[in-house]
Amino acid sequence: MKHFLAILIFFFFVAPGTAASNDQQTTTIMVFGDSLSANYGIPTEAGWVHLLEQRLQTLSPVFQVVNASISGETTLGGRNRIQQAIEQHHPDIVILGLGANDGLRGTAIKTIYENLETIINICQQNNISVLLAGMQLPPNYGMTYTQKFQSIYSQLAQRYQTALVPFLLAGFGEKQEFFQTDGIHPTVLAQEKIAENVWVVLHTMIRNNIATIRSES
Template structure:
């Protein structure tokens, strides 16, 4: 019995050592990255890990995305996630819920900028994923909102995917019944789009 326990502990420690040796990609977003309405294994962050492995790149992808998250909420969680996972890369994909609530663009930009700065100070590289708002939010707001992401990418010298939903936005079949969240079949398209700019 005692021998089995020692073997079990040894296996767990070995597994932890292997995981610790693999560089981490931390995906930090909202429901669009959390895989809302589909299985976690089907969401694009998990597909990213599988695709990198297929390419012979040994990364561990940690999906710390939370459905309903705003940039303010993300900012409160972010330092602990950085400390816990010590990522080599951070994929930051927040802002959609702020925009849907019509929150001030300046606050959204400041929150994202703070997280980017924190990530870079920790030694992580950042890939930023942008979002856009539908036209019914008014031309002024939608333009200001969309401009946040390229401005931050330029300021902090980040790689950028300008609009996560770009490859599917005009195809209803790739959205769930709420017409907000991508289906499982859309995830590979989202990943392909992200990988055009994100090359770890």
């Protein structure tokens, strides 16, 4: 993470708007999610991941966003492939957006928690910062299950001191006009809203990392 923080300090406080040199190391942010992040039913360039990368590029060209999301992915699937994804992409930050498919299938809360916990642990053992993207379920899944499901994300974020987007679809999750005909996957119109939800937390996370390293130096 040292090169990541050094790059951020340089571009935020020394040379905003300065182009990166050819030998400048990149800062890689890997989005590790399901169909909500994998551009299901929409063009890749319209998806929130691409929109987020565009915003990061306005800060500095050193930022690189890798979308390692897979439609239909579960927390177990993510748990099984996170190490390979890390070895392939070498991210500095992982945006972890899994759990929705587990919840829709009624997977045991303990199982979802433990799978996400393992993914977070693997990331942190590899010196990778985690931004956890929370999800919620529709009320027809029952109050007890939906509340326990929602609390998974805040509990993990608190325990492992990760950044947290409380609800990835905040601001439109209850509005059908922002969803495709299946009623599950957001439309192109919703992508900017998702990108904004992530951006608010990610931007703060980056600045906090910079403040921490400056205070320790």
